[in-house]
Amino acid sequence: MSAMLSQANVTMAAILNSTVSDDLLTTASTPTPMEEFQKSYGKVHGYVSNIVCIFGVLSNILNVIVLTRRHMITPTNCILTALAIADFLTMLTYLVYATYFYIATEPKWEANHSQGWMYFILVHNHFIITCHNMAMWFTVSLAVFRYIFVCHHVIGNRLCSLQRAVLTITIIVIATIIVCIPNYFLYKVVKLTEIVPVNVTGYWIVDSDFVKAHDFYKVLIFWFFGVIMKVAPCILLTLLSSMIILTMHQASKRRVRLLQQTRSSDHDVNHEHNRTTWMLVSVVLFFVITEMPQGILAMISGLNDHFFQEIYSNLGDVLDLLVLLNSAVNFILYCIMSQQFRDTFKNLFVLNWMCQRQQYGKVNGHQNGITQYTTVKTEVTML
Known part of the structure; x- marks a missing residue:
């Protein structure tokens, strides 16, 4: 289990663990189909992710500008604004990371990376994990708020107030930073001469001394962040979305029966309310679609180290791209559905x-x- 992934960001952990290991200088075996795929896609990942990141950065800036207009300030839009900021920060640092690691250089220790860039990669990894986990729990809180408002409408306006939305955002930000602290002790930057028995220059990132002294630590972090913190929110979001959809379906049936007695203005208000709910459900479900596969693959990897080495680590770039797409798609959903x-x-x-x-x-x-x-x-x- 020494090569277990410990972060939400798959690619960098896979790079660090697979290239700096005890068998670093052993003769390479014949590449597997998955390794060939990873190598082929890795050549274009930097360009593809840059396009997605540039669009995502600009679109999330627009999201914040629009959602913070005076007449747009509502509890739901307050959470959506926090989500846009978290997605913006996630994609902003990934843009620099992908440009350097996949376009300017290569994600290999042989590229002779400078100490400054290695510290940037290390800080970027911790920063993006924190921001992405914030975005994940902002999405959960969004689903909870909408569930209360739709399924318990009588008390929804009281429970889902603007003050409670701000309080929820504050709690998520503080709690996420605290929960992510264990990640900060996983890696350190070292000179390559300290780990490679050949005459090379440059720096790389390896397991910290604390991790080397406590084998269980990395496995524990992997299960918590790689499995529990992905699968549990996705299950919760799926359940909440299902209950919201079921409640809307039942309300739609009642509305059809009473349509003749309903005023046109009420019908228009209900129609806009439903469109807003469907938009928020779409945001939640798209998050589940992009995050659940990672959680499932991570769970299998936790039970089978060979699966991690052969499948999971070679899909790192693709899984990263799914996260980026999830961070960039909300602007399109808002424009289409609101x-x-x-x-x-x-x-x-x-x-x-x-x-x-x-x-x-x-x-x-x-x-x-x-x-x-x-x-x-x-x-x-x-x-």
């Missing part, structure tokens, strides 16, 4: 830009003796 988000986005960026162009034309028109009239569309509150 009328209020689309309207606010258009008012902020499209219409304001058009108004500026019109105002510029108006000024020029006055200068040429021509009077032009413009209209300004203001933001509409849709609470």
